[in-house]
Amino acid sequence: MKDQDAVAALGALAQEDRLAAFRLLMTKGPDGLPSGAVAEKLDIQPTRMSFHLTTLERAGLLQTRREGRHIHYAVAYDRMRNLLTFLMEDCCGNNPDICCFPEQQNPKVSDN
Numbered sequence: 001m002k003d004q005d006a007v008a009a010l011g012a013l014a015q016e017d018r019l020a021a022f023r024l025l026m027t028k029g030p031d032g033l034p035s036g037a038v039a040e041k042l043d044i045q046p047t048r049m050s051f052h053l054t055t056l057e058r059a060g061l062l063q064t065r066r067e068g069r070h071i072h073y074a075v076a077y078d079r080m081r082n083l084l085t086f087l088m089e090d091c092c093g094n095n096p097d098i099c100c101f102p103e104q105q106n107p108k109v110s111d112n
Contacts, residue, residue, distance in 0.1 A: 001086040012059035032074025
C-alpha cells in the first residue's frame with residue numbers, strides 16, 4: 001500500500017459517523033447492508049449516511065452491489081487487511097512479542 005492510499009483510508013475513517021458505519025459493516029460480513037439499514041441502525045439521516053458511505057467506498061474501504069433499487073455496502077476486507085499490514089509493517093523492529101495482538105501470541109504451556 002502506498003502512503004497516499006493509507007492517508008485516504010485513514011482520512012475516511014476519521015469521522016464519527018463513518019467510523020460507526022464501518023464498524024457496523026465489519027460485523028455484517030461480506031453480505032453487508034443496504035445504505036438505508038445502516039442509516040436506520042445508526043440513527044443517521046439517510047442522505048447524510050449515503051454521503052458517508054460513498055466517502056468510505058471512494059477510499060477503497062467499502063465495496064457495493066446493487067439489488068434492485070438498493071445499494072448494499074460491505075467492507076472491502078482485503079483493503080482493510082492491507083491497511084492494517086501497512087500500519088504494522090515496521091512495528092517495534094518486527095518484535096512479535098510487542099506487535100502481535102494477544103490472540104496471535106503463542107500461549108505459554110503450563111508445566112502443571
